[in-house]
Each structure stands twice: as C-alpha cells, then as structure tokens.
Amino acid sequence: MIPRVRRITALCALAAALTACGTVSGDRPAPAASPSSPASPSSTRPPVLAPGPGGLTPVFEHGPRDRGKTVALTFDADMTADQGPRAASGEHFDNPALIGALRALKVPATVFMTGRWADQYPAEARDLGRDPRFEVANHSWSHYAFTADCYGLPTVDAGRMREDVQRAYTSLRAAGVPRPMPYFRFPGGCYDQQALRALSGLGVTAVQWDVVSGDAFATDADAVVKQVLDGVKPGSVVVMHCTRSAAPTTERVVRTVVPELRRRGYRFVKVSELIGQAGTAR
Numbered sequence: 001m002i003p004r005v006r007r008i009t010a011l012c013a014l015a016a017a018l019t020a021c022g023t024v025s026g027d028r029p030a031p032a033a034s035p036s037s038p039a040s041p042s043s044t045r046p047p048v049l050a051p052g053p054g055g056l057t058p059v060f061e062h063g064p065r066d067r068g069k070t071v072a073l074t075f076d077a078d079m080t081a082d083q084g085p086r087a088a089s090g091e092h093f094d095n096p097a098l099i100g101a102l103r104a105l106k107v108p109a110t111v112f113m114t115g116r117w118a119d120q121y122p123a124e125a126r127d128l129g130r131d132p133r134f135e136v137a138n139h140s141w142s143h144y145a146f147t148a149d150c151y152g153l154p155t156v157d158a159g160r161m162r163e164d165v166q167r168a169y170t171s172l173r174a175a176g177v178p179r180p181m182p183y184f185r186f187p188g189g190c191y192d193q194q195a196l197r198a199l200s201g202l203g204v205t206a207v208q209w210d211v212v213s214g215d216a217f218a219t220d221a222d223a224v225v226k227q228v229l230d231g232v233k234p235g236s237v238v239v240m241h242c243t244r245s246a247a248p249t250t251e252r253v254v255r256t257v258v259p260e261l262r263r264r265g266y267r268f269v270k271v272s273e274l275i276g277q278a279g280t281a282r
C-alpha cells in the first residue's frame with residue numbers, strides 16, 4: 001500500500017507544475033435551462049445530488065458500495081489560463097492516444113475538462129463530447145484554485161468563482177460539446193464552505209474521488225497500476241489525467257488496469273451512473 005502522503009504529493013506535483021506549469025435524488029429535476037446552466041431543456045437530465053443545507057453545492061466522492069462491482073474512471077483535462085504559450089511551443093496538454101485506448105478497450109469514462117483546454121483543443125473537445133462512450137464535465141475555465149493554499153495554484157477570487165465555472169460551460173459549448181454534464185471538479189480537489197456556497201444555485205454536483213491514481217508525473221506505470229488496483233472498491237471513482245505532458249504513463253496504465261479490473265469482475269461506468277445509483281441508495 002502506498003502511503004497516502006505520497007499520493008497527495010503526486011497530485012500536488014501536478015497542480016504545482018500546471019501553475020508554473022491537482023440526501024440524494026436521482027430524479028430530481030435539473031435547474032431550469034439558461035445560457036449558463038449545464039442542462040439543455042430537450043436532453044435527458046442527468047442525475048444530480050440534492051443541495052446541502054442552505055442550498056450548498058453537494059459533493060460526491062464515490063457510489064454505493066453495495067450495488068455491485070462498478071468503477072468510474074475519470075480523467076482531468078488540465079490546462080491553466082496562462083499556459084497558452086507552452087501549448088503554442090508544442091507541449092501536449094491533450095492525450096489522443098489515451099482516448100484511443102479507452103475507445104479500443106470500450107471503456108466508458110468521464111472527462112473533467114477545463115474551459116481553457118476546450119479553447120485550445122476544440123476538435124478534440126467536440127469529438128469527446130459527441131461520443132456516447134464519454135461524458136464531458138466541468139473542471140473550471142482557468143484551473144485556478146477555489147481555496148487558498150491549493151498546491152501552489154493561483155487562486156480565483158471568491159467573487160469570480162461562479163463566473164469561472166460558467167465560462168467553462170461557455171467554452172465547452174463553443175467547442176461543440178453538446179451536453180456538458182452538471183458535474184464540477186474543483187482544481188486540485190480543493191474546496192471549502194465558501195467555494196461550495198459560491199457555486200450554489202448553478203445546479204452542479206461537485207465530484208471528488210476515493211482513489212488517487214498517482215499518475216501525475218509518474219514515470220513508473222507499474223506503480224500507478226498497483227495504486228489503482230489496491231485502491232478500487234465497488235462504487236469507486238478514480239482520478240487520472242488526460243494531459244500527456246503532465247501524466248505520460250496514463251495510457252499504459254489504462255491498458256493494464258482495465259483488463260485486470262474486468263478479470264476481477266468490475267464493470268466500468270460513467271460518474272452519472274454512480275450518482276444515479278446513489279440517488280436510490282437505501
């Protein structure tokens with residue numbers, strides 16, 4: 001078992017590098033559609049969690065443990081607001097080979113995409129958004145932190161948090177993602193009551209995880225594989241990255257982890273399915 005501190009360090013490393021560069025209701029009606037709302041009125045509305053006390057944005061970490069062996073792989077498509085020059089000079093924040101592997105292995109997955117990434121790679125964002133195998137959700141526009149002291153990431157002012165999430169939805173739609181999901185992943189996974197309050201009323205469910213893959217800046221794919229296989233339980237949400245320069249082993253990890261988890265009886269699902277299961281949990 002790899003100590004937790006090491007896993008946190010890996011996430012921290014990714015966040016830091018990217019800076020300079022880491023009561024439920026399944027049938028609850030989604031919020032009314034508006035230019036900034038994630039759901040479109042004609043689509044089937046994805047399951048979301050009911051808001052917490054005072055309308056606080058709900059947080060989801062994993063699905064029920066007693067509903068069979070399901071696991072959701074999630075991939076953060078990270079890119080911070082100030083990384084355009086690095087992309088222009090040839091650094092790959094995308095990872096088409098990873099997406100190709102997921103397709104070849106027929107693995108459904110959820111991609112948490114920054115708006116900045118969608119702006120940089122609109123064709124790839126559209127391709128992901130139109131492929132029913134994937135669901136595309138929101139990872140902020142800027143990939144700046146929503147709390148202080150989040151692995152060295154620059155911080156979004158509290159008054160602009162909401163706008164940053166809405167701007168990401170605008171970028172995803174502009175790229176051609178037809179139905180971005182009402183799920184939001186905080187950059188670095190950092191949030192507090194103020195951040196949850198700032199996003200209340202947007203209709204999003206914040207999605208964390210219970211398994212850190214440790215793929216950020218990993219050079220030893222086997223160690224990442226072991227960390228995932230040791231960590232997965234029924235209902236788990238695994239966080240990985242869809243940013244080749246910052247997570248170069250992820251494709252190899254997926255090609256090993258997927259057949260092994262299937263051999264152990266696991267079925268891969270999207271985050272929406274786990275949230276839907278949670279909505280009918282006893």
Ligand SMILES: [Zn+2]
Nearest residue numbers: 076078187188
């Ligand atoms: Zn991220």
